[in-house]
Amino acid sequence: MSLQLALTGQVGNLAIRAQGRLPERGVTVLFGRSGAGKSTLLRMIAGLHPCEGAMELGGSVWLGEGRSLPPWQRPLGMMFQKPTLFSHLDVAGNLQYVARRRRVSDEHVQRVIAQTDLAPLRQRRVQTLSGGEAQRVALARALLGKPRLLLLDEPLSALDQTGKQMLLELIARCAADIPVLYVTHDLDELLALADQLWLMEQGAVVSQMPLQQALAQLDGPLVQRQDASAVLSATAGRYDPEHHLQALQLAEHGVWLPALKPLTAGDPVRIRIAARDVSLCLSRVTDSSILNILPVEVVAVRELPPGQVMVQLRLADQLLLARISSRSRQQLGLFPGQSLYAQIKAVALA
Numbered sequence: 001m002s003l004q005l006a007l008t009g010q011v012g013n014l015a016i017r018a019q020g021r022l023p024e025r026g027v028t029v030l031f032g033r034s035g036a037g038k039s040t041l042l043r044m045i046a047g048l049h050p051c052e053g054a055m056e057l058g059g060s061v062w063l064g065e066g067r068s069l070p071p072w073q074r075p076l077g078m079m080f081q082k083p084t085l086f087s088h089l090d091v092a093g094n095l096q097y098v099a100r101r102r103r104v105s106d107e108h109v110q111r112v113i114a115q116t117d118l119a120p121l122r123q124r125r126v127q128t129l130s131g132g133e134a135q136r137v138a139l140a141r142a143l144l145g146k147p148r149l150l151l152l153d154e155p156l157s158a159l160d161q162t163g164k165q166m167l168l169e170l171i172a173r174c175a176a177d178i179p180v181l182y183v184t185h186d187l188d189e190l191l192a193l194a195d196q197l198w199l200m201e202q203g204a205v206v207s208q209m210p211l212q213q214a215l216a217q218l219d220g221p222l223v224q225r226q227d228a229s230a231v232l233s234a235t236a237g238r239y240d241p242e243h244h245l246q247a248l249q250l251a252e253h254g255v256w257l258p259a260l261k262p263l264t265a266g267d268p269v270r271i272r273i274a275a276r277d278v279s280l281c282l283s284r285v286t287d288s289s290i291l292n293i294l295p296v297e298v299v300a301v302r303e304l305p306p307g308q309v310m311v312q313l314r315l316a317d318q319l320l321l322a323r324i325s326s327r328s329r330q331q332l333g334l335f336p337g338q339s340l341y342a343q344i345k346a347v348a349l350a
């Protein structure tokens with residue numbers, strides 16, 4: 001079931017415009033600078049900010065035909081930067097309160113508790129929860145209403161790395177069933193989570209495309225950044241417990257990355273490889289410390305003044321990026337179609 005919308009609105013001096021269709025499932029990241037209007041658009045979709053236009057989900061009209069469905073009748077779940085939980089209730093109490101209002105079965109409540117790994121925290125008072133745990137309660141609360149759409153507004157921005165990682169995995173699992181629209185200006189979150197990218201600039205959604213397509217545009221905003229990265233799909237392979245290294249299979253090639261515990265062999269893994277962590281070599285070097293050496297083909301080269309270039313490389317059917325100096329480009333004599341080797345330090349993939 002996908003959300004279709006064509007909306008206009010106003011916040012302060014900023015005109016908000018968005019038109020598009022969310023995919024039926026998966027994470028669409030609404031990405032843009034601070035102040036671009038992302039939160040306002042999310043609130044417009046939720047019915048919490050006035051707007052005009054049309055919006056429907058799976059044939060049910062939320063806005064248009066002379067009516068606007070009130071927020072509480074829209075089958076969606078929301079999560080914000082900071083969870084708003086009832087501090088006088090424990091975790092179970094917070095969830096039961098919502099379950100009673102939503103008239104959902106106890107069986108459904110238990111399912112959501114299991115889904116969000118909250119069973120051990122049931123009796124905890126909410127003031128004693130870490131930021132990540134509190135956000136898990138907020139996610140569980142959003143899921144209790146059996147939403148057909150999740151709207152998440154920077155839900156990870158106040159969390160530490162461990163809290164972030166757990167929530168990212170939970171959100172990705174939710175997105176296997178329902179569409180998730182996720183607001184952030186954080187590139188790490190975009191690259192970790194997005195299937196689709198909606199780019200917002202000065203109040204307007206200016207482009208909508210799969211993440212991989214956005215990362216393949218050498219003149220696009222994601223590739224122009226200092227922290228430009230490629231995102232590749234791999235499969236977990238064997239674990240080397242002696243050196244705490246995890247092998248991943250990338251097409252027919254192996255890649256090592258540091259890991260404290262093994263991944264389940266065969267599981268899909270998304271890896272981010274920063275362009276600045278990739279170096280290029282005309283022949284396969286055998287006497288260096290670099291663990292990951294991959295045969296690649298140059299697709300395109302783009303100048304990044306002053307003095308640098310971005311090289312787009314094909315690795316089997318995926319794309320990798322390397323940011324190198326213009327002098328290195330000259331020394332290697334790079335040209336499209338050229339075969340060479342990309343070197344990536346394992347520790348850069350931590």
Ligand SMILES: Nc1ncnc2c1ncn2[C@@H]1O[C@H](COP(=O)(O)OP(=O)(O)OP(=O)(O)O)[C@@H](O)[C@H]1O
Pocket residue numbers: 011012013014032033034035036037038039040041184185
């Ligand atoms: N109630 C309001 N009255 C006037 N201006 C507002 C109001 N709420 C937000 N704005 C302004 O509207 C613009 C868009 O705000 P919004 O919160 O939607 O942006 P955002 O892209 O989500 O930003 P951030 O990433 O920083 O959260 C900002 O310039 C903000 O200051």
